[in-house]
Amino acid sequence: MLFENAIVGPIHSRRLGSSLGVNLLPLKHKYCSYDCIYCECGWNRESEQGVLEYATPGELSELLERRLRQLVEQGIGVDSFTFAGNGEPTLYPDFPAAVDMVISLRDRYFPQAVTTVLTNATQLVRPEIFDAVMKLDNPVLKLDAGTSAMRCLINRPSMPGDGRPQGCSWDELLDRLRAFGNHGIVQTLLFDGTSDGQVVSNILPDEFGAYVELLKSIRPKYVMLYSLDRATPEKSLRKLSVDELEVHADVIRREGIEVKVYG
């Protein structure tokens, strides 16, 4: 499912309440430094053609302000201004300016709302992106694995020279997540399954144990555990029940880290 508008909603979100989406990336086109086997936008290769055209921060500001005026007139509330959409929002060429623009409009129209980004965290190695994400109330940072090998199987990160937007190494990712510390919210999609005949699962005991050790070193504000919600490009993945999520959440909670479960 690809977003066809720059401003989406507000829609009701399991995690964020009434969420007004800001999709910074080209419409009808996925653009990401990962290619997760569960990605709701589909595989990158199905989408990587054509010229990438972005709206400018000024154009986005006009679109967003027009929508906000409508919402105020209609008496519709917003709980979260959420950067999300067709891929990785921090790959937008002027992400810091977009953050400042959204914070400014939030302050003017819905000052009680929070600002949120759903990010795979691979661009946090760029200081200007780290600083911009730090300004947001809810930086939701993806961590799906306990080991570099499982990250490769689940998130399928881009490699130097493969023509995809570049991300960062496993060690760099962990370093940046630790630097975020308790301002960051770690989000993890738990599942198990297979891909190309290989087991791909972040709930294998060793894998989950390594992941919990990483959380202990990151000490995030809290952890969001969630399960598959929509169709995935890899078909042989199993959605965990809420009970299974809660069993895993309790392991993390025993380390003194708050967990919220979204089944």
Ligand code: SF4
């Ligand atoms: S990081 Fe998000 S947008 Fe990118 S491939 Fe993974 S799920 Fe899709």
